[in-house]
Amino acid sequence: ILKVTFPLLIFTTITHQPLNKDILQNLVIVFGFSYLVMIFLIMLGVYSSKIMRLEGESKKIHILHTAFGNVVFIGFPFIGALFPDGSGIFYAAMFQLVSDSILWTYGILYFKNNGFNGKFSEIVKNLFNINTIVFLLALICWLLQFSLPEPIEKPFKDIGHSTLVLSLIYIGYLLSTIDIEKTFKKVSIYVLTVNKMVIAPLIVLFALIQLKYYFPWLNKSAISAIVLETGMPAMATIAILAKNYNSDFKLASENILVTTVLSIFTLPLLWFLINMYIYFSD
Numbered sequence: 001i002l003k004v005t006f007p008l009l010i011f012t013t014i015t016h017q018p019l020n021k022d023i024l025q026n027l028v029i030v031f032g033f034s035y036l037v038m039i040f041l042i043m044l045g046v047y048s049s050k051i052m053r054l055e056g057e058s059k060k061i062h063i064l065h066t067a068f069g070n071v072v073f074i075g076f077p078f079i080g081a082l083f084p085d086g087s088g089i090f091y092a093a094m095f096q097l098v099s100d101s102i103l104w105t106y107g108i109l110y111f112k113n114n115g116f117n118g119k120f121s122e123i124v125k126n127l128f129n130i131n132t133i134v135f136l137l138a139l140i141c142w143l144l145q146f147s148l149p150e151p152i153e154k155p156f157k158d159i160g161h162s163t164l165v166l167s168l169i170y171i172g173y174l175l176s177t178i179d180i181e182k183t184f185k186k187v188s189i190y191v192l193t194v195n196k197m198v199i200a201p202l203i204v205l206f207a208l209i210q211l212k213y214y215f216p217w218l219n220k221s222a223i224s225a226i227v228l229e230t231g232m233p234a235m236a237t238i239a240i241l242a243k244n245y246n247s248d249f250k251l252a253s254e255n256i257l258v259t260t261v262l263s264i265f266t267l268p269l270l271w272f273l274i275n276m277y278i279y280f281s282d
Contacts, residue, residue: 069232
């Protein structure tokens with residue numbers, strides 16, 4: 001998914017977007033605002049961990065999972081279904097680029113707790129992965145309005161769209177490997193769910209509503225991508241990193257299970273609120 005289908009989805013989606021002034025302006029806003037969202041999420045995680053008096057690895061996992069959501073494996077299928085023309089995924093890919101840039105810098109350093117430890121090259125390698133490279137390449141092709149020949153583009157596009165199905169299959173497999181005993185009794189997981197998937201995206205939606213008064217070209221797909229990606233359930237990659245860095249892998253897995261199950265209710269709620277805002281603003 002990450003090395004084949006997802007890069008092809010990014011490339012074929014972005015290069016087919018129309019090029020105009022409004023889209024360019026939206027792209028800049030999404031890029032800058034996404035960094036503000038990530039900083040806000042980290043601060044929210046730090047504050048809530050203090051309220052619950054979490055310590056050690058539990059605190060670390062709580063903060064990281066508050067900040068980083070499953071923006072690819074759940075975010076892309078969900079947003080892709082809502083915006084079949086690809087406009088939502090276009091902005092969601094920008095949010096994912098921002099999220100990855102913070103994950104492979106701040107996230108890794110926070111896991112290690114000891115700075116770079118002479119492995120700066122490892123962080124750079126993770127930061128400039130195939131998805132980041134393809135995204136930047138797709139942006140260049142989009143700006144130049146270059147597209148692949150039809151005999152090449154069509155199979156690439158078909159393979160890329162398989163990401164939406166394969167992602168959900170992967171999430172289903174991941175959840176099936178988690179022991180659910182006592183998982184749903186942990187208070188910290190519900191605090192994480194409310195913070196990450198309800199409070200944070202609603203605050204972000206309110207902020208975007210205010211921002212739209214100053215930037216009227218900010219469209220529905222850009223707003224939706226930011227709000228929905230903000231409210232995605234806990235990121236699966238955090239569990240993998242937790243295991244690699246001897247952190248609380250079990251809690252990370254439990255966070256993924258509960259938040260993913262509850263996202264069945266929270267994501268449609270966010271979509272309803274976004275549409276309600278669009279309806280009344282029009």
